Every structure is written in structure tokens, then in C-alpha cells.
Amino acid sequence: MIKTAMEKFVIVGAGMTGASSAALLRKILPVGTVVKILDKSRGTGGRMSTSRSSTGNSATVDLGAQYISINSHYAKVHQSIHEELISQGLLKASSGVIEDDKFGGDDIQQYITPAGVSSLVKYFVKQAGGEVAFEEHVTKVDVVGTKVKLTTLKGEEELCDGVILTMPVPQILQLEGSIRHLIDSQPKVKENLEKVSYSMRFAVGLFYDAGVTLSYPWAAKYFKDNPCVCYVAIDDKKRGIENSSVGSSAVVHTSVHFGMKHLEEDKEEVKNIIMKHVRELLPDLPEPSEVKGHKWRYSQVHKSYADEPGCVVLSHSPPIILAGDAFSHSNLDGCLTSALSARDAFVKSTGVKLPSNHL
CATH class of the missing domain: 3.90.660.10 (Polyamine Oxidase; Chain A, domain 2)
Known part of the structure; x- marks a missing residue:
């Protein structure tokens, strides 16, 4: 269990699960901890997408x-x-x-x-109060000591104290780095991930x-x-x-x-x-x-992760958590359920205390 102060936590994916996860973490992390969202697209929303006339x-x-x-x-x-x-x-x-x-x-x-509909996602991003970086396609996730290193398609690196990955499951399975070993070392998790459609x-x-x-x-x-x-x-x-x-x-x-x-x-x-x-x-x-x-x-x-657990923890130290509607179901409440589950898993992994008035 991590006892040292967290400097930065990253959420990959600026859709509803990613945005609400960031907002929930912001409420429990100490002031000064950076909550950063990375997304490979050019804006927030994910599948809650609102497009403007060009x-x-x-x-x-x-x-x-x-x-x-x-x-x-x-x-x-x-x-x-x-x-x-x-x-x-x-x-x-x-x-x-x-x-x-x-x-x-x-x-x-x-x-x-x-x-x-994207206004809901933007609201949670604003509540998170952190950094948002677009056109940042994460392709590699590595554990480096007590840290997580994320590498993007551009070759840029992001070192953080933990990560929640909210991209579609097929994209998670395509990630390179030591995350592959984490998935391969948990056969049931790998099997369930591969069955998601x-x-x-x-x-x-x-x-x-x-x-x-x-x-x-x-x-x-x-x-x-x-x-x-x-x-x-x-x-x-x-x-x-x-x-x-x-x-x-x-x-x-x-x-x-x-x-x-x-x-x-x-x-x-x-x-x-x-x-x-x-x-x-x-x-x-x-x-x-x-x-x-x-x-x-x-x-x-189409087919969720078995038993819809809300999230899956690949690593507790440092925390690497998989979340998104694949681990619940595809609507606002499915995303919120996953985000709340990811927050609770983060708390269990890190020892961060929940406020008394938490949901």
C-alpha cells in the first residue's frame, strides 16, 4: 500500500468515465496533487460527442x-x-x-x-480542475519502481503515481510495455478482457x-x-x-x-x-x-466484462486500474458506476481517505 504523497495521477480517456473519475479523485486527493487527463482525440466527450458545424x-x-x-x-x-x-x-x-x-x-x-451531451463530460472535467492534453495517444504503459510511465505515439513520456485507463478494451489489449505482463499474469482477467465486445x-x-x-x-x-x-x-x-x-x-x-x-x-x-x-x-x-x-x-x-465489476485493478502498487462502460454498461449511470468503483479501488490501493459525505 502506498504511503507516500502522490504528486500526479493520470486518467487516460476524456469520455464520461474518465472525466467523472478525475472529478471524484480531485475530491479526495490532497491540494497540490495533479490530476491529468490524456486523450487521443481533439476534444472531450468520447462517445458522448457533440459536433459543431464547420x-x-x-x-x-x-x-x-x-x-x-x-x-x-x-x-x-x-x-x-x-x-x-x-x-x-x-x-x-x-x-x-x-x-x-x-x-x-x-x-x-x-x-x-x-x-x-458533451456538456456533461466537460462539466466533470472542469470539476477535476486539472490538466487536459488532447491528441495524446497512449501506446505503452510501464511500471518503473513505484511509478507508472506512459508513452505516447509521439514518443512523449508521462511519469505518474498511478493511472486509470478508460479507453475501449481492445485498445487496452493493444498497449505495449509491462502492462502486457500484468494482464498475462492474470489469466482470468485476460480471458474476460478478450471476451468484451x-x-x-x-x-x-x-x-x-x-x-x-x-x-x-x-x-x-x-x-x-x-x-x-x-x-x-x-x-x-x-x-x-x-x-x-x-x-x-x-x-x-x-x-x-x-x-x-x-x-x-x-x-x-x-x-x-x-x-x-x-x-x-x-x-x-x-x-x-x-x-x-x-x-x-x-x-x-455488446458484451461486458464478466459480472460487470465496475473496474479491474491490474496493479495496486503503483495503482493501474481499468475502467469504463465495458466494466458496467453503456450509459451515463454505467460510466458513473465504473468511475465510483475505480475511485474506491484507488482508495483501497493507496490508503487515501474518503470524505465523510462521499457518495
């Missing part, structure tokens, strides 16, 4: 997670966190029509994010000039029988934004089957295929001023 139009669209679905169990377990997000205006009960909703139910309350899909964001109206009775709609499109949302309507001077936006998600079929094809070519299906489904949809495509190689978790 044409000068300030419209945004959620390309990843669409709604925050909270069941009665997590409404109690994570009540204080939900209430905090609601009080900050980041979460709001949904009032829009979701046609043919396949995820709702009497036990689930749907929430929307007025500022875009993800769904794959494409998303397309549609941006419109101000004044263009998308006149549909629904904010979002699921399509059950189309070979390509499974979901379309009018993003501003979904978020409850009315009469905005900013142009409308919409998002299209493909089915998992379509995503798997076209996964290795050029994103721009696939985007054209998707738009052909969209125009057939919604022939009266106005022509957008911009169309942005995105490939989700790792969309929702």
Missing part, C-alpha cells in the same frame, strides 16, 4: 449518446449526482416525442442535455441554415426495418430549443448490422450511402448545408 454556423449535433436514460434504481443510487447536473442546467427531463422508442418504459425517465455503427450529422424548418411531429424516431438507418433525431427539437437564430441540426444513426458490413470502407463513401437511405425514408427532408460523417468503431458495449 461552416461558421454555430449549430451543434450529438453524434454519439442521444438521451440520458435513468431507471428507478439509479435515480436513487446516483441521486446526488443527477440532482447536481439538473441544478446546473445540464440535464432536463425530456418533453419531446420519441416515436417507436425501443429503450423507454415505465421504469425509465428520459433526460436531454440542452447544451449537448462492442457494437459498431456510423453517425451522420446534418446542419441547416437559419430559417430552415424540419417539420416533423417527433423529436426522434426509430426505424425498425430499414437496412441502414435505425434512428433519426432533430437535434434542436430533441434538446427543447425553440425558435433559435442558429440553424437546425439532425443526426442519423445506422444499424449495427450496417456498421459491421461497412466498417472498413471509406467514411465519405459510406456517408453517401447513408444519405441515400435517409432521403428515401424522409423524402421531404430539406437539403442540409453541411453533412458530417462519423464512424463509431466502438459504439455501445
Whole structure:
């Protein structure tokens, strides 16, 4: 168990699990301890991604997670966190029509994010109060004495007192360095990691000039029988934004089957295929001023780590912890469950004391 003061702790991944893990650690680490987040992308959010139009139009669209679905169990377990997000205006009960909703139910309350789903992640990053470094692709994790050394694709090194890795499991298994020995030396852990799988899909964001109206009775709609499109949302309507001077936006998600079929094809070519299906489904949809495509190689978790432990500790000294929705489930509360589990594992490994009013 580590008894010396921690100078720096690193979280790899600026998605919801990484951001909330950083915020939770910030609450228990001494003042002066650096909490740093590294991410290989150009911004926060991970699969809670909000994309902005590149044409000068300030419209945004959620390309990843669409709604925050909270069941009665997590409404109690994570009540204080939900209430905090609601009080900050980041979460709001949904009032829009979701046609043919396949995820709702009497036990689930749907929430929307007025500022875009990535605003939740940005909030936790701000609460962490630490450094965030983008376009830092960690490729190697080594134990060096009582420290962890992270090496990026650029060859840059980061020495820290511990790390939480929140990237998709296949990317964890691709890491080089002594982390491979840590995984290989725990056969059951390795077996369970190798069994984790993800769904794959494409998303397309549609941006419109101000004044263009998308006149549909629904904010979002699921399509059950189309070979390509499974979901379309009018993003501003979904978020409850009315009469905005900013142009409308919409998002299209493909089915998992379509995503798997076209996964290795050029994103721009696939985007054209998707738009052909969209125009057939919604022939009266106005022509957008911009169309942005995105490939989700790792969309929702298809098969979780066995028994969904929340996190897995590869090393206690120094702490190397695996976390993310693969160790729970793919929604806000799954990420929060994993982050809380990672925090508790960190406490057990280091002897840091939890505050009396912790969740």
C-alpha cells in the first residue's frame, strides 16, 4: 500500500468515465496533487460527442449518446449526482416525442442535455480542475519502481503515481510495455478482457441554415426495418430549443448490422450511402448545408466484462486500474458506476481517505 504523497495521477480517456473519475479523485486527493487527463482525440466527450458545424454556423449535433436514460434504481443510487447536473442546467427531463422508442418504459425517465451531451463530460472535467492534453495517444504503459510511465505515439513520456485507463478494451489489449505482463499474469482477467465486445455503427450529422424548418411531429424516431438507418433525431427539437437564430441540426444513426458490413470502407463513401437511405425514408427532408460523417468503431458495449465489476485493478502498487462502460454498461449511470468503483479501488490501493459525505 502506498504511503507516500502522490504528486500526479493520470486518467487516460476524456469520455464520461474518465472525466467523472478525475472529478471524484480531485475530491479526495490532497491540494497540490495533479490530476491529468490524456486523450487521443481533439476534444472531450468520447462517445458522448457533440459536433459543431464547420461552416461558421454555430449549430451543434450529438453524434454519439442521444438521451440520458435513468431507471428507478439509479435515480436513487446516483441521486446526488443527477440532482447536481439538473441544478446546473445540464440535464432536463425530456418533453419531446420519441416515436417507436425501443429503450423507454415505465421504469425509465428520459433526460436531454440542452447544451449537448458533451456538456456533461466537460462539466466533470472542469470539476477535476486539472490538466487536459488532447491528441495524446497512449501506446505503452510501464511500471518503473513505484511509478507508472506512459508513452505516447509521439514518443512523449508521462511519469505518474498511478493511472486509470478508460479507453475501449481492445485498445487496452493493444498497449505495449509491462502492462502486457500484468494482464498475462492474470489469466482470468485476460480471458474476460478478450471476451468484451462492442457494437459498431456510423453517425451522420446534418446542419441547416437559419430559417430552415424540419417539420416533423417527433423529436426522434426509430426505424425498425430499414437496412441502414435505425434512428433519426432533430437535434434542436430533441434538446427543447425553440425558435433559435442558429440553424437546425439532425443526426442519423445506422444499424449495427450496417456498421459491421461497412466498417472498413471509406467514411465519405459510406456517408453517401447513408444519405441515400435517409432521403428515401424522409423524402421531404430539406437539403442540409453541411453533412458530417462519423464512424463509431466502438459504439455501445455488446458484451461486458464478466459480472460487470465496475473496474479491474491490474496493479495496486503503483495503482493501474481499468475502467469504463465495458466494466458496467453503456450509459451515463454505467460510466458513473465504473468511475465510483475505480475511485474506491484507488482508495483501497493507496490508503487515501474518503470524505465523510462521499457518495
